[in-house]
Amino acid sequence: MGRRLTEEQRKKILQKRKQNRLVTIKIIGIFVLILLVFIGGRIIISKIFSNDNAIDTNKEIVNESNKESNKESDKEIKKDTVKELVKDTQSEGDISVDVLNNGDDNAKTGKIENKYANEKISKADLDKKIASLPDILKRKIELYPESETTVIRYQEAKEKNISKxxxxxxxxxxxxxxxxxxxxxxxxxxxxxxxxxxxxxxxxxxxxxxxxxxxxxxxxxxxxxxxxxxxxxxxxxxxxxxxxxxxxxxxxxxxxxxxxxxxxxxxxxxxxxxxxxxxxxxxxxxxxxxxxxxxxxxxxxxxxxxxxxxxxxxxxxxxxxxxxxxxxxxxxxxxxxxxxxxxx
CATH class of the missing domain: 3.90.70.10 (Cysteine proteinases)
Known part of the structure; x- marks a missing residue:
């Protein structure tokens, strides 16, 4: 026959089991707490980096915006500078806007071509311009029709200060x-x-x-x-x-x-x-x-x-x-x- 436990021994065993359960619960609680702390830390760190990136992005946007603004400012400054140069030189009688534009009209193309060859002009305007020409230039157009598109600009050329x-x-x-x-x-x-x-x-x-x-x-x-x-x-x-x-x-x-x-x-x-x-x-x-x-x-x-x-x-x-x-x-x-x- 097995040995029977006394009442006191049973109480000790139950008490020990109860202590073991409490220890287990504490361990689980500590583990859960550590897990929560770890997860919370990850979230906080993630938000911090996210904010840093947002700040960097905002800085980049601001920088790009400033660059574009500076470019526009430079353009305006250049425009104003050119205008001032034109105004100053015109007052001296040295140059005209037409002189500055002349370079654009004769842009480098690698071709030999009459820049006015394809310009359209109404017959009425053409006849009017030809009628105003000196006779010798009218004769030029008759003999060399290719010259017409430029020769009809005779009066404009005489009135402008065109760079040579x-x-x-x-x-x-x-x-x-x-x-x-x-x-x-x-x-x-x-x-x-x-x-x-x-x-x-x-x-x-x-x-x-x-x-x-x-x-x-x-x-x-x-x-x-x-x-x-x-x-x-x-x-x-x-x-x-x-x-x-x-x-x-x-x-x-x-x-x-x-x-x-x-x-x-x-x-x-x-x-x-x-x-x-x-x-x-x-x-x-x-x-x-x-x-x-x-x-x-x-x-x-x-x-x-x-x-x-x-x-x-x-x-x-x-x-x-x-x-x-x-x-x-x-x-x-x-x-x-x-x-x-x-x-x-």
């Missing part, structure tokens, strides 16, 4: 898809076409000085001799008058500017040899039944290269269209009176 600077043309020439990159200058350009030397417009008789201006600036990089300055230089030295440029302009005139110049034979072999040597050639051309370059008397064009198809690449100061074409040797030589080979 050719730096944009010089920089634009560097982008030309041509072996020889001369700045393209047109004799009826509004910057100088309606200035007179020996009582005649450069637009009418200035092909010689304009051609030499192109050659000189292209070979030397000196852009101080724009067509108007070159026309005055030529006139003062007796190589240019109201009838146009004389032969000596591309011989004695070129040499006085520090260039080398010589007359060469008017044949294909001579042209190729001089072009292959890196020279440019100025050709005095006459209509001779073709009228490609001139409708009346003599005219100067510049030969700079020939392509794989044996066609000449030229610059014609009286025609964007002619300049953007290539020409057979026979066609050019049939209209050529004299050739000058020019180099640095």
């Amino acid at each position: 600077d050719i730096s944009i043309d010089f920089e634009n020439s560097k982008l030309f898809d041509r072996k020889v990159k001369l700045p393209y200058l047109n004799q009826w350009d509004e910057r100088w076409g309606y200035e007179k030397v020996d009582d005649q417009y450069i637009a009418i008789s200035g092909c010689g000085p304009t051609s030499l201006s192109m050659v000189y600036s292209g070979l030397t990089g000196d852009i101080s001799k724009n067509p108007y300055e070159m026309a005055k230089f030529a006139f003062e030295n007796g190589w240019y008058d109201k009838q146009g440029g004389k032969y000596e302009l591309f011989n004695s005139g070129a040499q006085k500017l520090g260039l080398k110049s010589k007359e060469i034979k008017s044949n294909e072999d001579s042209i190729k040899k001089n072009l292959d040597d890196g020279n440019v050639i100025v050709a005095l051309v006459v209509p001779n039944g073709y009228n490609d370059f001139s409708q009346t008397g003599g005219h100067y064009i510049i030969l700079t290269d020939y392509n794989e198809e044996n066609k000449l690449v030229i610059y014609d100061v009286n025609s964007y269209n002619n300049t953007n074409k290539t020409w057979s040797f026979d066609r050019v030589l049939a209209q050529t009176k004299v050739l000058y080979s020019i180099s640095k």
